[in-house]
Amino acid sequence: MQSRPSTRPRRPGMWAIRGPLSRRQYWLFAALGLLVPLGLWWGVSSGAAVDKVFLPGPVDVFNRLVTWFTEDDLMSDMGISIYRVTTGFLISAVIALPLALMIGTFRPVQAVLEPLTDFIRYMPAVAFIPLVMLWVGIEESSKISIIFIGTFFQMVLMMAEDVRRVPLAQIEAAQTMGAQKGETISLVIFQAAKPALLDTLRVTMGWAWTYLVVAELVAANSGLGYSILKAQRFLQTDKIFVGIILIGLIGLVMDQLFRLAHRKAFPWLHLRS
């Protein structure tokens, strides 16, 4: 007897548009995405024709990581860099948040601040280094200032957009229940914008890390960015690799922490999956 072809639609495959992917499959693909480049790197670098100064292999890089940790005080380099990035980032966030709330809520504030901020944000943060040295000096605060300049203006604009995206109906509903201006801002606008604001913080935290190397151009004598710059001078390519990879990993960890905080703080947005 011939088996009749099934007339029921089958479960869509993973290559269907926006098709499903099981957890196991997800991790399988993720591992593939990480291991293939690693393998390629290892393969290319171990070829006889490739100079170690030009492209060190994974093993060299790992060894350098170990010696940096045991002999060159890697932890204090990491510590100072994390300190600089988070401090610059936090100062940005603390100032940007109230400003963004005002810009997104009051048109005159928007008119005064938004074009100005838009203008400044296109100025390259690196170009501010001489000015920062002149005005702030070459202390710790100068590095934090560079990270601040690199993140603050983007942050304000993105946060203001988050605030503006709060549905008008939510605001007006509060007003017809008798909410006053301050109450509308604190009990509705800020609450409604919070999840988007945390996402903006997550994204701008990534940018803060990209300004680390720039910040540590300024008379630094420690830190991951500084170490990368110094390694370049001594052609320690493996150390450059370690520095870059570590910055990537720290960024990844922070990103995951932000995502975790998002899930914990806003559970109603994560009901599925």
Added chain:
Amino acid sequence: MSTKISIQHVGKVFGEGRHRVEALKDVSLDIADNEFVTFVGASGCGKSTLLRIIGGLEYHTAGDVLVDDQAIMGPGADRAMVFQHYSLYPWLTVMENIKFSRRLRHGRENLSAADVEAASGRADALLSLMGLTAAADAWPNQLSGGMQQRVAIARALMGRPQVLLMDEPFGALDAQTREVMHDLILHVHRLEKPTLAFVTHDVEEAIYLADRVVLMAPRPGRIDTIYEVPLPAEREQDMKHTPEFLSLKKEILARIRETSGMKTDQGMLDQLNLQGSTV
């Protein structure tokens, strides 16, 4: 019966110059205390604008709007508004949404322990009136559209508003859910006795709910005709099939078509057809 809302020669102009739109022109209407008035009319005739002016969310550029003989000054807790959607607070549970007005200053002022107790009792009562008791601790995005609108209505009622303004509150719901909501809102109207101004696209809904149906016409937005609904105060679904209901519905629909300024042009349709077949 005394007049609750008095709309006197109200006009509203949006924009200036080339963008000038006369959304309302010389609109006058008195709405009695505890009356249920529905507004229908072609799209763009200013129904939402009029409702928002009564709610104090939009200012009028001519005339006066009085509530209890007082000119309105912006939005206030005496005039609650229910929107078509997106007005619930997704970060609050159903119960917290309903109690939202309690968190506001005017809700907290001069509050005795007995008041707090009563408020809590009221929230529970509204919850069960709306059939939401089981969903008290759910978040809005866990509810169906119909349930979300029930929460929005309960939340609006919580502060005991004297006027309830509703702009197409059931516009996004399916026909069955809408019928349930109609009887619910009529029940609320009898029980809580707010004055109700209700905007809708659905003429059947407008007749079934209202004491009077106000038909508006566009360009410029104005009141065209006011229909007294010839049905007993206690409404039942069966009344929708009575001759009085059906003839009123027919009359209003015809009038909306006449005032909308849009005609179905048979010649144009034929032309469309012709071009479709030759391609």
